[in-house]
Amino acid sequence: MFAATELNKKNQRTEKLVRILFVMMAGLLILPVLIILTTLVYKGGGILSIDFLFTNPTNGMTEGGIFPALLGTIWLVVVALLISVPLGIAAAIYLSEYAPDNWGTRLINLAIINLAGVPSIVHALFGLGAFVIFFEFGTSILAASLTLAIMTLPVVIVATRESLQAVPHAFREACWNMGATRWQTIRRVVLPNAVSGILTGVILEVSRSAGETAPIMFTGAVFFSPFLPQGVMDQTMAMSLHLFVVSTQVPNVPENLPYGVALVLIGMVLIMNSISIAFRMHLRGKKKW
Amino acid sequence: MVNDTTPAKLEIQNLNISYGGQTAISGVNLSIREHEIFGIIGPANAGKTSFLKAINRMDMFDSNMRVEGDILFNGKNVREWRNIYALRSRIGVVFPLPVGLPMSVYDNVALSARLRGIKEKAELDLIVERCLTRAALWDEVKDRLDTLGSLLSGGQQQRLTIARALSQEPELLMLDEFSIAVDPVTTMRIEDVLKELKSEMTIILVTNLVQQARRLADRTAFFLDGECVEIAQTEALFTGQTSDQRTQDYVEGRFG
Numbered sequence: 001m002f003a004a005t006e007l008n009k010k011n012q013r014t015e016k017l018v019r020i021l022f023v024m025m026a027g028l029l030i031l032p033v034l035i036i037l038t039t040l041v042y043k044g045g046g047i048l049s050i051d052f053l054f055t056n057p058t059n060g061m062t063e064g065g066i067f068p069a070l071l072g073t074i075w076l077v078v079v080a081l082l083i084s085v086p087l088g089i090a091a092a093i094y095l096s097e098y099a100p101d102n103w104g105t106r107l108i109n110l111a112i113i114n115l116a117g118v119p120s121i122v123h124a125l126f127g128l129g130a131f132v133i134f135f136e137f138g139t140s141i142l143a144a145s146l147t148l149a150i151m152t153l154p155v156v157i158v159a160t161r162e163s164l165q166a167v168p169h170a171f172r173e174a175c176w177n178m179g180a181t182r183w184q185t186i187r188r189v190v191l192p193n194a195v196s197g198i199l200t201g202v203i204l205e206v207s208r209s210a211g212e213t214a215p216i217m218f219t220g221a222v223f224f225s226p227f228l229p230q231g232v233m234d235q236t237m238a239m240s241l242h243l244f245v246v247s248t249q250v251p252n253v254p255e256n257l258p259y260g261v262a263l264v265l266i267g268m269v270l271i272m273n274s275i276s277i278a279f280r281m282h283l284r285g286k287k288k289w
Numbered sequence: 290m291v292n293d294t295t296p297a298k299l300e301i302q303n304l305n306i307s308y309g310g311q312t313a314i315s316g317v318n319l320s321i322r323e324h325e326i327f328g329i330i331g332p333a334n335a336g337k338t339s340f341l342k343a344i345n346r347m348d349m350f351d352s353n354m355r356v357e358g359d360i361l362f363n364g365k366n367v368r369e370w371r372n373i374y375a376l377r378s379r380i381g382v383v384f385p386l387p388v389g390l391p392m393s394v395y396d397n398v399a400l401s402a403r404l405r406g407i408k409e410k411a412e413l414d415l416i417v418e419r420c421l422t423r424a425a426l427w428d429e430v431k432d433r434l435d436t437l438g439s440l441l442s443g444g445q446q447q448r449l450t451i452a453r454a455l456s457q458e459p460e461l462l463m464l465d466e467f468s469i470a471v472d473p474v475t476t477m478r479i480e481d482v483l484k485e486l487k488s489e490m491t492i493i494l495v496t497n498l499v500q501q502a503r504r505l506a507d508r509t510a511f512f513l514d515g516e517c518v519e520i521a522q523t524e525a526l527f528t529g530q531t532s533d534q535r536t537q538d539y540v541e542g543r544f545g
Contacts, residue, residue: 100352101352170386171388171390173347174388174390174450174453175390175400176347176350176377177345177347177377177380177381177382178378178400178401178404178453178454178457179376179377179378179379179401179457180374180400181374184404188400188403189390189391189392192392193391288437288439
């Protein structure tokens with residue numbers, strides 16, 4: 001006959017208590033997301049329409065749509081990706097597959113960690129000094145995207161490195177034993193199995209760069225431009241800066257306009273994140289080892 | 290028939306291997322002749338696996354591992370091979386833990402040929418079928434060549450690994466306790482294949498089953514604590530004609 005001792009009962013009570021505590025903490029996380037989303041939908045949902053997305057702002061930006069800003073953000077993000085993805089993936093491959101464990105490698109890793117920790121306003125000033133002035137790109141999509149690319153490089157590098165490291169080492173050795181070079185091994189075995197992780201990192205970068213304001217406001221984004229950008233040397237409007245402007249810099253803006261802009265911006269990020277999650281679930285379904 | 294006048298495939302001179310100061314192999318001298326099956330027996334930690342790793346220069350990937358002494362493959366020091374990949378592609382290796390690469394069974398076996406630049410489907414098909422047949426796996430997988438190699442059972446993966454090693458058309462095949470993950474019946478089938486392969490290549494068979502060495506090896510070396518205690522004709526070793534008492538004790542199962 002078994003009976004629960006006093007100690008058993010006490011342990012069980014503690015277990016229940018701790019569990020409730022953790023559930024509450026985790027539940028708290030949902031709260032800010034819910035509040036932000038409901039506020040945005042409630043206050044800004046009404047202004048959303050096809051016209052809002054695809055027309056220019058009018059009447060001193062107090063009316064009309066957000067098309068130049070929307071298109072500008074897409075420009076900025078795409079150009080930033082074109083720069084940082086090849087660079088980041090190449091760097092991560094070197095660090096994960098080639099780099100010897102010595103002080104040089106440790107220095108590079110330290111640099112990456114530090115790069116991730118630099119505040120975005122410092123990146124903005126660096127971009128202004130380096131790309132706008134020194135390289136004479138002027139305030140342009142190119143300068144702003146380069147700044148965004150450098151800022152988000154650590155995200156791509158770390159995500160890529162982690163997913164390369166997740167491919168078991170035995171696979172590499174089996175390839176090397178057959179006389180495959182490191183690159184043949186990477187191309188045929190390591191990279192194909194790391195793709196999902198790398199793409200997740202890329203999409204994270206997209207959401208991050210779409211939302212950043214400081215790095216682009218000195219380097220390529222403008223308050224208002226009646227023209228759509230034609231190339232990378234043009235200035236452009238951007239969603240994040242436009243939100244800042246209509247919320248604080250322009251008088252007599254109807255209340256629902258900034259909320260609408262914020263809703264579109266957050267919607268872009270949420271859509272990208274959902275794609276990332278769906279993609280990961282799809283790939284996880286095809287377990288390879 | 291292999292005899293004393295057969296040229297040496299592999300010449301090991303004064304080989305020392307250590308891992309961060311810890312000796313794994315010390316002072317090993319031996320030569321392995323062409324077309325022989327050279328057995329290596331010995332208890333765990335005798336340095337058998339380190340010995341194999343030094344031969345195809347896998348020490349390059351382990352910064353802890355230090356190799357001293359000379360290993361001559363076809364008369365040329367493996368450390369002087371300018372193209373390390375050419376060296377490795379001539380040496381097939383099968384390690385105790387099977388590794389099915391995360392690609393289809395077909396791609397697993399075709400990989401080595403593709404690395405050599407072979408692209409024609411017909412030629413690849415031929416290589417895949419021949420190697421899988423030799424590794425006693427063809428009948429089990431011929432209808433599902435597109436399943437992932439890494440999802441086969443352990444024993445099947447081991448035979449896949451053997452098929453992959455054979456697909457290199459190696460001059461030297463090194464097997465490290467290949468039968469650990471394979472059932473006895475399949476082991477016997479693979480052993481039969483190895484006897485046939487002898488006419489095409491040199492085989493080093495590291496095994497913890499002394500009877501397996503007895504069945505297959507022309508000569509057998511006994512490794513103990515990083516030392517090569519004795520090398521002898523296999524039959525001599527198993528009929529009591531040993532020059533060292535420790536060898537005698539080991540083959541008769543008194544330790545190890």
